[in-house]
Amino acid sequence: MSAGYPPGPATPAAYQVLKWIQGDEQYMLNLMKTYGPVFSIKLASKQPAVVLADTDIIREIALAPADVVQTGVNLPLRPLVGPASLLSLGGETHVRARRMIGGAFRAQHLDSHVEITRRVAAEQSERWSADQQVRSRPLMLKLFGTAISEMLWGFDHAEEAERIFAASEEGLKLAADPAFGILMIAGDPNAPAVKRVMATRTASLHSEIRRLIVMLKRDPRGLEGRKDFMSTLICARDKDGVGFTEDELVDHAMTLTAAGHETSSTATSWLFDILAHRPELQELLADGADDKVGSSELYKATIYETLRVRPVVPATLVVAKQEMQVGDWMVQKNAGLLTHAFLTHMNPEHWTNPSEFDIGRWESRKPGGYDWVPFGAGPHRCVGSQLAVMQIEAVTREVLLRYRIEAVGPPEGGTTKLVTRCPANDGPLRFVRR
Numbered sequence: 511m512s513a514g515y516p517p518g519p520a521t522p523a524a525y526q527v528l529k530w531i532q533g534d535e536q537y538m539l540n541l542m543k544t545y546g547p548v549f550s551i552k553l554a555s556k557q558p559a560v561v562l563a564d565t566d567i568i569r570e571i572a573l574a575p576a577d578v579v580q581t582g583v584n585l586p587l588r589p590l591v592g593p594a595s596l597l598s599l600g601g602e603t604h605v606r607a608r609r610m611i612g613g614a615f616r617a618q619h620l621d622s623h624v625e626i627t628r629r630v631a632a633e634q635s636e637r638w639s640a641d642q643q644v645r646s647r648p649l650m651l652k653l654f655g656t657a658i659s660e661m662l663w664g665f666d667h668a669e670e671a672e673r674i675f676a677a678s679e680e681g682l683k684l685a686a687d688p689a690f691g692i693l694m695i696a697g698d699p700n701a702p703a704v705k706r707v708m709a710t711r712t713a714s715l716h717s718e719i720r721r722l723i724v725m726l727k728r729d730p731r732g733l734e735g736r737k738d739f740m741s742t743l744i745c746a747r748d749k750d751g752v753g754f755t756e757d758e759l760v761d762h763a764m765t766l767t768a769a770g771h772e773t774s775s776t777a778t779s780w781l782f783d784i785l786a787h788r789p790e791l792q793e794l795l796a797d798g799a800d801d802k803v804g805s806s807e808l809y810k811a812t813i814y815e816t817l818r819v820r821p822v823v824p825a826t827l828v829v830a831k832q833e834m835q836v837g838d839w840m841v842q843k844n845a846g847l848l849t850h851a852f853l854t855h856m857n858p859e860h861w862t863n864p865s866e867f868d869i870g871r872w873e874s875r876k877p878g879g880y881d882w883v884p885f886g887a888g889p890h891r892c893v894g895s896q897l898a899v900m901q902i903e904a905v906t907r908e909v910l911l912r913y914r915i916e917a918v919g920p921p922e923g924g925t926t927k928l929v930t931r932c933p934a935n936d937g938p939l940r941f942v943r944r
């Protein structure tokens with residue numbers, strides 16, 4: 511075992527920060543090729559961060575106890591989603607909130623959310639401009655945005671939900687601004703200036719959310735039996751019978767709005783780009799498009815493989831709380847540990863011909879191991895992962911029922927927006943009526 515950090519590039523920190531913010535995939539692949547699947551990069555001035563693309567080490571870090579590894583670090587999103595968000599909490603407080611929220615993702619709730627998504631997809635896709643060049647990502651953001659608003663607040667509050675969603679989009683846009691990103695990654699996300707800017711942007715949004723929470727609580731029909739996320743969260747109790755405070759509910763509403771639509775929209779946009787360049791696969795999927803969501807291994811394999819080659823969240827971060835062993839190295843307290851989904855998925859030790867899109871590989875594999883981590887790994891692994899896969903399938907089925915997806919150029923490259931990896935040109939393509 512060696513003391514200190516794994517090897518990494520000697521280039522100036524500013525250059526490495528720039529490459530990170532740009533999300534330069536080739537740069538990261540070259541680093542993995544040069545230094546192996548565990549290497550150091552300089553992202554903040556204090557400590558290097560360790561990039562992990564090795565399943566054994568990712569598993570160790572994911573299972574590390576809360577006194578060894580600090581989770582809920584969530585630098586870029588914290589100013590938007592707030593301190594009580596699942597993404598910002600760590601240790602016991604995270605475990606409590608996560609258990610309470612878990613009820614909202616039970617099977618019968620999932621069916622209701624998938625049905626909302628399917629209906630919204632049917633309604634909106636019917637109105638798309640057929641046979642013309644369009645960009646799929648904005649269409650997906652609108653579609654998944656409408657769906658998450660209704661999933662969050664219920665159909666009878668659709669108008670207010672729509673307003674909240676529009677306001678939250680503004681917050682997301684600011685958070686995704688590269689200048690804001692540099693300030694948070696290279697600077698301090700808790701700096702008063704960052705907090706002030708975000709507080710100004712989110713003030714009216716928060717008061718809308720509070721108003722809607724009060725409306726829900728006063729609903730004379732009661733909240734029992736409702737399937738929307740916020741009714742379930744208002745009713746949720748911990749083991750001592752204590753519910754979420756209003757401040758906590760606001761942060762959960764912000765989190766589910768942000769985490770529950772941007773990622774799924776972007777993943778579906780990547781999937782459409784992939785299908786546009788694979789007409790044979792598209793036709794196979796279209797053949798069974800009106801079957802039930804979840805009934806087809808082909809749909810699942812296509813979505814899993816899309817998330818493997820095009821993970822929407824390329825990396826997630828935790829921090830060493832003490833000096834700790836990471837593979838062959840001992841890293842110091844405060845070292846950042848980045849589970850890198852993209853590099854893990856491109857690691858030839860874990861995947862044969864990793865850069866090839868091959869749905870056949872899913873005949874002999876199941877998702878869920880530490881070699882496939884598009885939903886993260888460890889205590890913060892995406893609570894909506896099952897729902898997301900089902901929603902993407904529902905949307906794809908509705909679209910393929912109506913359209914053939916045609917390419918209008920070469921496959922899309924990627925660009926990074928805050929924490930997500932998006933098609934660089936927002937997914938230009940043509941929907942041709944069947």
Ligand code: HEM
Pocket residue numbers: 584596597598608765766769770771773774777822823826827884885886887889890891892893894895897898899
């Ligand atoms: C393709 C779609 C999606 C992707 C790629 C994705 C990815 C992720 C990732 C990587 C994390 C871990 C973050 C970390 O460790 O810091 C995460 C967490 C989370 N996701 Fe998702 N997500 C998706 C869809 C959804 C949906 C549909 C919902 C809810 C409606 C959702 C809600 C959440 C929440 C609440 C967390 C925080 C969990 C925690 O901190 O305990 N996500 N997601």
